[in-house]
Amino acid sequence: MKSLAPNASFGPGKVLQARYAWEDGALVVFVSLEGEEWTYRDTEILDARYNQADRERRIKERVRLGIRRVFERVYGLAESPWGILTGVRPLKMVHSMLDRGFPPEELREILLEVYALSSRKADLLLEVAARQRPYFHPDPNNPVSIYVGIPFCPTRCSYCSFAAYPLETHGHLLPDFLKALYVEIGQVGSLLRELGLQVEAVYLGGGTPTTVQGDQLEQLLQAIQKYLVTAGTKEFTVEAGRPETLSRETLAILKAGGTQRICINPQTMHEPTLQLIGRRHTVEDVRRAFTLAREVGIPLINMDVIMGLPGEELSHVRSTLEELARLGPDNLTVHSLALKRASRLKKDWERERIAQEQGEAMVELAREYALGWGMSPYYLYRQRHILGDLENVGYAREGTASIYNIQMMEERQSIIALGGGGVTKLVASDLSLVRQANPKCPAAYAAQIREGLGERLEWLRRHFSSRY
Numbered sequence: 001m002k003s004l005a006p007n008a009s010f011g012p013g014k015v016l017q018a019r020y021a022w023e024d025g026a027l028v029v030f031v032s033l034e035g036e037e038w039t040y041r042d043t044e045i046l047d048a049r050y051n052q053a054d055r056e057r058r059i060k061e062r063v064r065l066g067i068r069r070v071f072e073r074v075y076g077l078a079e080s081p082w083g084i085l086t087g088v089r090p091l092k093m094v095h096s097m098l099d100r101g102f103p104p105e106e107l108r109e110i111l112l113e114v115y116a117l118s119s120r121k122a123d124l125l126l127e128v129a130a131r132q133r134p135y136f137h138p139d140p141n142n143p144v145s146i147y148v149g150i151p152f153c154p155t156r157c158s159y160c161s162f163a164a165y166p167l168e169t170h171g172h173l174l175p176d177f178l179k180a181l182y183v184e185i186g187q188v189g190s191l192l193r194e195l196g197l198q199v200e201a202v203y204l205g206g207g208t209p210t211t212v213q214g215d216q217l218e219q220l221l222q223a224i225q226k227y228l229v230t231a232g233t234k235e236f237t238v239e240a241g242r243p244e245t246l247s248r249e250t251l252a253i254l255k256a257g258g259t260q261r262i263c264i265n266p267q268t269m270h271e272p273t274l275q276l277i278g279r280r281h282t283v284e285d286v287r288r289a290f291t292l293a294r295e296v297g298i299p300l301i302n303m304d305v306i307m308g309l310p311g312e313e314l315s316h317v318r319s320t321l322e323e324l325a326r327l328g329p330d331n332l333t334v335h336s337l338a339l340k341r342a343s344r345l346k347k348d349w350e351r352e353r354i355a356q357e358q359g360e361a362m363v364e365l366a367r368e369y370a371l372g373w374g375m376s377p378y379y380l381y382r383q384r385h386i387l388g389d390l391e392n393v394g395y396a397r398e399g400t401a402s403i404y405n406i407q408m409m410e411e412r413q414s415i416i417a418l419g420g421g422g423v424t425k426l427v428a429s430d431l432s433l434v435r436q437a438n439p440k441c442p443a444a445y446a447a448q449i450r451e452g453l454g455e456r457l458e459w460l461r462r463h464f465s466s467r468y
């Protein structure tokens with residue numbers, strides 16, 4: 001109930017009832033609220049491909065659907081195109097069903113019936129899943145991928161939820177941070193060689209790694225190439241999100257340092273919005289950075305845009321996409337704005353319904369443009385309180401999908417995170433996960449590397465040695 005309506009409160013006398021029973025070869029679920037009743041007989045869950053844990057999960061899923069339906073009727077809760085699938089990684093469930101031999105057409109029915117997805121979202125999930133599966137490896141622990149986090153940015157954007165310390169106020173921590181990072185890169189690199197691990201993709205993210213410039217950037221890229229890139233490495237991405245950090249000199253350093261893919265993220269090509277969200281760069285900066293990146297020969301460029309930025313309507317999104325069409329990126333990532341303090345009280349549900357319609361139209365327009373540029377959706381995730389209950393989708397031209405994005409999102413490959421704010425995720429053979437987060441604060445990170453790196457390396461060594 002809380003996940004459907006986090007801020008709802010119920011007064012005295014309002015009773016929400018939910019019951020289930022296994023009766024006559026079916027799971028029967030009953031939900032009622034204020035005289036509205038919802039009943040479902042589920043026979044599909046008795047199929048032999050399901051186990052006991054699946055059946056217990058199905059009870060919860062059916063109750064959830066029942067609650068959604070009575071909320072819709074009693075309080076006018078807007079229908080969601082994602083139905084009851086509120087998790088961040090909806091594709092994980094789809095992949096697990098495909099692993100178990102459910103054919104896509106049967107899975108589509110389940111997505112519509114059990115999870116109440118709209119047919120568009122069901123088709124989107126199946127399309128993306130089919131595109132991702134060739135990237136999965138039989139062993140989740142070799143090859144691995146590597147994330148290196150640089151938790152600094154020129155300024156902090158108003159909607160930011162990442163590890164991003166503004167250079168102006170925290171720049172004095174950078175030298176010590178980099179010193180610690182070189183130690184970690186060297187030690188993790190030696191461990192990779194000792195264990196015979198290949199690295200499939202390296203992602204330098206943040207923050208904005210290109211906040212680091214000149215000799216410091218050169219040295220950082222050299223360390224990554226020397227210790228983390230292996231013979232089997234297929235991709236090296238640098239999140240160069242803020243265009244004002246991208247001079248010709250910086251881009252040339254990136255190119256010389258082996259960067260194959262960069263992200264230049266305008267978010268919008270509407271000047272007043274850029275100022276409103278605290279980005280302190282101009283539309284012209286984006287055009288200039290993109291053109292320079294092409295000129296110095298960075299092979300692939302991704303651009304991120306956000307749907308639903310304050311004050312923006314469909315016409316703004318259209319003009320942003322028209323601008324991007326003139327530039328011609330290889331990848332486009334379409335985010336829907338996540339509202340940190342979204343209110344879902346009943347009085348706001350009408351507003352939310354409007355936001356949902358507008359959000360859907362924006363997302364659909366971005367999709368049309370991306371498909372028109374010869375791109376296809378290849379990864380997808382959701383966030384809590386996302387505009388209109390929508391999703392974030394990465395599009396790529398044929399052969400340019402980011403391997404790292406797929407592996408990171410679907411959690412079928414161990415990812416070792418170095419630097420500030422990254423999360424190492426080690427995957428077991430049954431695809432269960434163990435996580436360990438690095439401190440976001442550059443000073444805390446540097447202290448941890450000085451004091452606790454040995455322990456961390458031992459933890460990694462144990463995990464990768466135990467699989468033989």
Ligand code: SF4
Pocket residue numbers: 152153154155156157159160161162163164206207208241242
């Ligand atoms: S550029 Fe990205 S990481 Fe940096 S402050 Fe803005 S949203 Fe946060």
